[in-house]
Amino acid sequence: MAQNKRGKQSFVLPHMPVITAWASVAGKKESEGPLAQTFDIVSQDTYFGQKTWEQAEKQMQKMAMDKVIEKAGITRSQVGLVYSGDLLNQCIGSSFTLRNTGIPHLGLYGACSTMAESLLAASMAISGGFSDRVIALTSSHFASSERQYRFPLGYGGQRTPTAQWTVTGSGAALLCSAGIGPRIDSCTIGTVTDLGIKDANNMGAAMAPAAYATIRAHLDDMGRNVDDFDLIVTGDLGQLGKEVLMELARRDGLYLGGRIADCGTLVFDTSTQDVHSGGSGCGCSAITLCGELLDKLNRGKLKHILFCGTGALLSPTSTQQGLPIPGVCHAVSIMGGMN
Amino acid sequence: MAQNKRGKQSFVLPHMPVITAWASVAGKKESEGPLAQTFDIVSQDTYFGQKTWEQAEKQMQKMAMDKVIEKAGITRSQVGLVYSGDLLNQCIGSSFTLRNTGIPHLGLYGACSTMAESLLAASMAISGGFSDRVIALTSSHFASSERQYRFPLGYGGQRTPTAQWTVTGSGAALLCSAGIGPRIDSCTIGTVTDLGIKDANNMGAAMAPAAYATIRAHLDDMGRNVDDFDLIVTGDLGQLGKEVLMELARRDGLYLGGRIADCGTLVFDTSTQDVHSGGSGCGCSAITLCGELLDKLNRGKLKHILFCGTGALLSPTSTQQGLPIPGVCHAVSIMGGMN
Numbered sequence: 001m002a003q004n005k006r007g008k009q010s011f012v013l014p015h016m017p018v019i020t021a022w023a024s025v026a027g028k029k030e031s032e033g034p035l036a037q038t039f040d041i042v043s044q045d046t047y048f049g050q051k052t053w054e055q056a057e058k059q060m061q062k063m064a065m066d067k068v069i070e071k072a073g074i075t076r077s078q079v080g081l082v083y084s085g086d087l088l089n090q091c092i093g094s095s096f097t098l099r100n101t102g103i104p105h106l107g108l109y110g111a112c113s114t115m116a117e118s119l120l121a122a123s124m125a126i127s128g129g130f131s132d133r134v135i136a137l138t139s140s141h142f143a144s145s146e147r148q149y150r151f152p153l154g155y156g157g158q159r160t161p162t163a164q165w166t167v168t169g170s171g172a173a174l175l176c177s178a179g180i181g182p183r184i185d186s187c188t189i190g191t192v193t194d195l196g197i198k199d200a201n202n203m204g205a206a207m208a209p210a211a212y213a214t215i216r217a218h219l220d221d222m223g224r225n226v227d228d229f230d231l232i233v234t235g236d237l238g239q240l241g242k243e244v245l246m247e248l249a250r251r252d253g254l255y256l257g258g259r260i261a262d263c264g265t266l267v268f269d270t271s272t273q274d275v276h277s278g279g280s281g282c283g284c285s286a287i288t289l290c291g292e293l294l295d296k297l298n299r300g301k302l303k304h305i306l307f308c309g310t311g312a313l314l315s316p317t318s319t320q321q322g323l324p325i326p327g328v329c330h331a332v333s334i335m336g337g338m339n
Numbered sequence: 340m341a342q343n344k345r346g347k348q349s350f351v352l353p354h355m356p357v358i359t360a361w362a363s364v365a366g367k368k369e370s371e372g373p374l375a376q377t378f379d380i381v382s383q384d385t386y387f388g389q390k391t392w393e394q395a396e397k398q399m400q401k402m403a404m405d406k407v408i409e410k411a412g413i414t415r416s417q418v419g420l421v422y423s424g425d426l427l428n429q430c431i432g433s434s435f436t437l438r439n440t441g442i443p444h445l446g447l448y449g450a451c452s453t454m455a456e457s458l459l460a461a462s463m464a465i466s467g468g469f470s471d472r473v474i475a476l477t478s479s480h481f482a483s484s485e486r487q488y489r490f491p492l493g494y495g496g497q498r499t500p501t502a503q504w505t506v507t508g509s510g511a512a513l514l515c516s517a518g519i520g521p522r523i524d525s526c527t528i529g530t531v532t533d534l535g536i537k538d539a540n541n542m543g544a545a546m547a548p549a550a551y552a553t554i555r556a557h558l559d560d561m562g563r564n565v566d567d568f569d570l571i572v573t574g575d576l577g578q579l580g581k582e583v584l585m586e587l588a589r590r591d592g593l594y595l596g597g598r599i600a601d602c603g604t605l606v607f608d609t610s611t612q613d614v615h616s617g618g619s620g621c622g623c624s625a626i627t628l629c630g631e632l633l634d635k636l637n638r639g640k641l642k643h644i645l646f647c648g649t650g651a652l653l654s655p656t657s658t659q660q661g662l663p664i665p666g667v668c669h670a671v672s673i674m675g676g677m678n
Contacts (some may be wrong), residue, residue: 002465004468005469010442012470029540051660054657054660055660057413066383080347085446085448090426090652090657091448094448095665096521098531101531104348105528105529106449106459106460106669107448107449108445108447108448109424109430109448111429117446128343130341132341132344189445191437191442191443191444194439230497240498267468313429313434314429316429317427317433321393323435326434326437
């Protein structure tokens, strides 16, 4: 077996990448939520000064990328590689962000798991010595997602109780081979899991089995227990999906109890912000990580978290053709900077 | 600088991954072209036994994946990781291929550069010791692409002289840390390059600047000359894009001459098959590599190639919004198995 592989799905990082800087950009609704103070940039303009929502999403990514570069005290030309992806058809948010920047770019598609997937991929690039200063980047935008996946906003469609609210935001994390900050010690690559859920308005439930499978795989592969983590934080299962995840764990004899949190219920106040089951979208886990969570890890308020990005791998076409929603979850184990 | 990084965009592989098996699946038109004898599986049924073209594309990927596993004499459970992506919105070809297979999966989006991008990512995973037995996989389908990017086939739209024909096919390559077969010694990660071309029916010209930038970066970063390769083979520039590439090189003082080939003009006979400028799509470079090229490398008929996957990072939305077409190109340097 490969020397850094552990079990079936996990790997350790002999040279632990350090997350030396992170940045988040958020929209209006997010700036009214519980994490408002943790974002680097907030905008009350849904278009972020652009003509279209798709270009607004590009603009958010560009702002997050430039902010993380600024916070790290480097220049664009010192960035070795950007791993990024988004929800827009053909990931145009990411491609247009990198256009003519001169920065090497590898595009990812992991739906809402992209923040975790990009961290995982960046970890391999850094630890293997293939690149230096790698940025993991992603975004989502409420209006571009609604138009693409559900209905144009002008249609005024009624949202179901299980629906989630796509976060308008972008998060960027800079990984280096040395420096000060939270460190990534191991990762678990997800498998595409599908228990037959077809309701595109209930993606939390569709992703919960994938989340549980990956958490279980990480614990098994790494010989760890739930109590080894201060927090196991899923991407965007929302309130309902989080309950499904806890029930799946309970049936399997695992008590997640007070250790589990979900970015979809951290980023919004689900009782007052009219977001139904909580936040979703690539931006949901991205701005929660690249603010609140990395800040706390850096200050030693969190010592060890398992960051589990969750993605629903559907498309409007697959839904219209009557297919179920495959889910995936990638996990990244992050240690506090003051350990 | 990271120990395996070379120059600004390239890296070497201290433990060279070996491509121990490869497989290709092709459609009817491809089976009538010059490479007919090199495909493992050909089908005269455009639907590959499925109900929709999107599911046909999934089926091709599944057939290519299972074929490469069979040719390697292993089982699905012995595959450590699949890197894959495709052109369909939200990459549903790839997600549905991996669904409930239990195989760890990382999704990529690189448009038609995906075969090269997946080889490059798989090379890092193998050489860094993070996984073993990694499959690089991609596909495209003429009918699903036409419907998504241009017009539904039933519309009977007239094709422009510069248009290319999306290849119906899927290619899979298995990378291992040891074994017999062609080896990958280094890779160059592309930057997103855009010179302002907006004609979605002239993607070869839109991608040519990216192809040239990456070939130039590889030669510079690795201290190599054009003559160090038997063949520099681009993904899917087509006849027109290939001419643009050669002109860009010539103006920069580089003579590509007889060393250059393009999968879009290898996979079809452009003079008889009514494909206009040549083949395109993720499947174009995938089935050309995972047949003709790897076969020749394995038999020692080619000693060293630079495989340059080219991608046009547009979406129908970005085109409708009047934006230009960003291009990208990733290069993988492959040595013959009998070296």
